Amino acid sequence: MSQQLQKGFLLTRQVQDTRHGMLLTYWLKGVDGPIKITVNNELAVFFVEDANALQAHDFLTQNNIKHQYKQLNLKNFSQNQVHGFYFAKLKLFYKARELLKELGIKCFEDDIRPEDRFLMERFITGAMEFTGVKQSAVGFSQYQQAKARKTEYTPNLTMLSIDLECSFDGDLFSIGAYSNTIKKVFMIGDVEESADEYIEWVEDEYDLLLKFIRWLNEVDPDIIIGWNVINFDFKLLQKRCDINNIKFAIGRDGSAPYWRQNRLSPEQNFILVAGRVILDGIDLLKSATYSFPSFSLEYVSQHLLGIGKDIEDVDNRVEEIKRKFLYHKQQLASYNLEDCRLVWLIFEKTLLLDFAVLRSALTGLELDRVGGSVAAFTNLYLPKLHRSGYIAPNMGDGDSGLVSPGGYVMDSIPGLYKNVLVLDFKSLYPSIIRTFNIDPMGLIEGLLEQQLEIEQPKPDMYKTIPGFDGAFFSRNKHFLPEIIENLWAERDKAKQHKNAPLSQAIKIIMNSFYGILGSTGCRFFDPRLSGSITKRSHQLLNQTKDWIEELGYTVIYGDTDSIFVSVGEDKTDKQSVSVGKEMMAFINKRMNQELTDKYHINSALEIEFETHFHQFLMPTVRGQDIGTKKRYAGLVGRGEQEKLVFKGLESVRTDWTELAKEFQQTLYLKVFKGEPVEDYILTTVADTLAGKFDGQLIYRKRLRRKLEDYQKNIPPHVKAARHADHLNEKLGKPLRYQNKGWIEYVMTVNGPQVKEHLSSAIDYPLYIERQLGAVADGILPFIGKSFGNITDEQLQLF
Incomplete structure (x- = not known):
């Protein structure tokens, strides 16, 4: 028996039934390498109210379901005591x-898997320390009958990027791999003497x-990374192994x-590899809240690294890869390796592996977990x-007829302003949770305490904090405020240490x-919880607006946690x-005093002076006189620090052309600086009509459903996709647009056409009206001008 405590970081977890009962298996990365530990004699458990326990026990016994059951000192949120029902096997x-x-x-709690519950109940997140009976194993350490507890440990994980190249039908050509110490490509073909050393030639x-x-x-990597690596690379490798009768x-x-x-x-697959974690670059970027118009490797690598792949067009890429395989295998090997390297560089640039490890250490989520915010909370x-x-x-x-609103959005006062300040509440929703003790158990205990206050009033006692929709929260019995407070402190440390x-x-x-708390997909969902957060935010934003206007300034807009103030x-x-x-300073002081006087609580709320726009536009709703919401533009900074900021307008939307975006940025800058705009507008229109901007007239939109599922109100991008695939079928090419994805197209006099099948003249007047005109008339009326008046004479000539 090894009694010496050892540490490791959790890589994978699994449960399986054996002859002797359930076996929990955990793979860790320790100081000396990979470790496999197994935990015996754990029982799966769920809970049943006492009133139903005997009936449940009898019924399971009659059906030969072996189990144990016993009364526990636990109750559910309805205040009913429960029995625990325990099972030696998962199938039971x-x-x-x-x-x-x-x-x-x-x-109750019948959806929590035993391998997760074992860790959870011991507060084990990413790291653990353990003892167990050591067993002989090759390539890793192995311990049985393990006992574990939480600890702190930062692993040194090895990572390998892989990518494969194949035909359109899935026949493999090569497999590449890259790390900071490895360059490797396995290539089918005869040995070429002049080939690079990293190529290993294979027969078939x-x-x-x-x-x-x-x-x-x-090589034995802890982490394998790639781009769509699970749903494409590993899925195809599994398929080809099955076809070749090879164990993967x-x-x-x-x-x-x-x-x-x-x-x-169903098109999304999950993979569990014993002792290794497969991380997909796309999924992990999304989990880290990165957002791109396209998550193609080409687009992301160009955006983050300034470099990209050699082949961009999908049709040409498939044909080009096949051609390289037949005639230029060394070029294909280089291309294959470069794809691996790009993914590696993206992970390095964005510190994605560090992010995954830290997220796991904070929450107990698996390293490869996609999303998982509900599981993290649990x-x-x-x-x-x-x-x-x-x-x-x-x-x-927690379902009820109550509906909790979203973030508060004030009506805006449209106009072209000088000197607009933006003040933001720092992490408003978490701050409200901390300040008002909003918490699932705190709500249940608060309601009990409130009822007791009604029955036995004690005027000098402040037992509960009122929420909304009949909610009351306990001052002392809660966990979520402390969880957030601890996370907040850790984030402050992280910022200090960069x-x-x-x-x-x-x-x-x-x-x-x-x-x-506001999601029906969470077991703790209760509209009184989420409503007590959002409705409190509405109250706070309106209160802040009133205080600012008492100072003599004008609030022109507010959105969720931000307030926009015109100061003259x-x-x-x-x-x-x-x-x-x-x-x-005034608002924070006033807020602290207000919450102390009214609720006898300490405020965790903090408003920050965020931005000074020396020029600012709050536009109107198109064709109306009322102000918009979640759409504005402004100019901050001077000289080299000058920067245009757009929110919700064409310049930051993926479904507008590059021409419209560039036109908007230049036009708005001229207006903000008081420069004349007529010549710029007329020149842009003339150059558009002359075909000088044809490369900037491409629309890019996502097909969010299968092509056949679009039946009514067919939008232009769907028409373009159907036209393109009709031509692809005629030409014997693969159909590109049947199963979702992105499409790039141009509006022609004969309707929308994809750029690779462009056969008709571009409809320039349509672009001028719907792109340039729409952009211009968002700002020109505020300086007494209109796009139509400026361009009418020129367009009549056309």
Whole structure:
């Protein structure tokens, strides 16, 4: 028996039934390499109210479902005591759950998997320390009958980027791999003497797969990365292994991957490889809140790195890869390796692996978990809840007729302004949770305390904090405010140490808590919780507006956590900034006093003076006199620091052409600076009619459904896709647009056409009216001009 505590960071987890019961398996990365630990004799558990426990026990016994049950010192949110039902095998747990559901007996926490519960109840997130019985193993350390607890440990993980090249039908040509120490391409073909040393020549696909699998296990990476690596690369590798009757043995124990599909989205697959984590660059970027018009490797690498792939067009790429394989294998190897390198560089540039590790350490989520904010909340909250004598509700328990509103958006006052200040509440929703003790258990305890106050009033006691929709929150019994407070402190430390991945991970987690409490997909959903956050934010924003207007300034707009204030055209930049700082201090002081006097609570709310726009446009709704919402533009800074800011307008929308975006930026800048605009507008229109901007007239839109699913109100991009695939079919080319994706097209006199099948003249007047005209008339009326009046004579000539 090894009694010496050892540390490791969690890579993968799994549960399986054996002859002797459930076996929990965890793979870790420790100081000396990979570690496999197994936990024996754990039981799967769910809970049943005492009133139904005996009936449930009898029914399961009659159906030969072996189990244990006992009364516990736990209750549900309805204040009913519960029994725990325990099962030695997972299949018995699932069978019992289904049988009791058919009988109409409610089971609580029956969706929590044993391998997750084991970690959760021990507060283990990313790292653990353990003891166990050491067993002999090759290539890794192995311990059975392990006991584990939480610890702190930062792993040194090895990472490998892979990519494969294949024919349109999926026949493999090559497999590439890259890291900071590795360059490798396995290429089918005869040895070429002048080839680069990183190419290993193989006879055929069978030989390619065998040698790649053997090599991968020798290199033994902890993390494998790629671009759409699970749903394309690994899925295809699995398929080709099956066709060639080869075991896809890439697990650290020689096992093949375990696959499962997303029930709601069958085209999305999940893969579990024993002891290795597969991280997809696209999924991880999205989890880290990166947003791009396109998540193609070409687009993202160009945007983040300033470099891209050699081949861009999909049709040409497929044909070009095939041509390179037949005639220029060394070029294909270079292309294959470069794709691997680009993914590696993106991970390095964005610190994605650091982000994944830190997110896991904070929340207990698997390293490869996509999304997972509900699971993260459950991991953090559930063990605390159990220790306070409660079990968690089930999904649907919090449903009611109540609806919690979204963030508050004020009506705007349209106009062209000088000196607009923006003040933002710092992390408003998490701050409201902290300040007003908004918490699932706190709501249940608060309602009990409020009822007791009614029955036994004590005027000098302040037991509960009022929420909205009949909610009251306990001052003392809660967890979420402290969870946020701890995360907040850790984020402040991360900022001080310039640890961007940690800061970003914490920000995402904190900001997700409101969405979780307001989501029917969370077991703690209750509209009284989410409503007490959003309705409080509405109240705070309106209160802040009133205070600012008491000072004599005009609030022209407000949105969720931000408030826009016009402080007058007569002020200099320095004076405006001074007003912003004074206003910030005044509001924070007033807010602290208000909450102390009214609710006897300490405020965690903090408003910050964020931005000074020395020129600002709040536009009107097109064709109306009322102001818009979530759309504005402004100019900040002077000289080299000068910057145009757009929100919700054409310049930041992916469905507007580059011509419209560039036109808007230049035109708005001229208006903001008081420069004449007529000549610029006339020149742009003339150059458009002359065909000088043809390359900037491309629309880019996403097909969000399968092409055949568009039946009514067919939009232009769908018409373009159908026209393109009709031509592709005629030409014997692959159909590109049948299953969602992005499309680029141009508006012609004969309707929308994709750029690769452009056969008709471009409809320039349409672009001038719908792109240039629409942009211009968003700002020109504020200086007494209109696009039509400026261009009518020129367009009549056309």
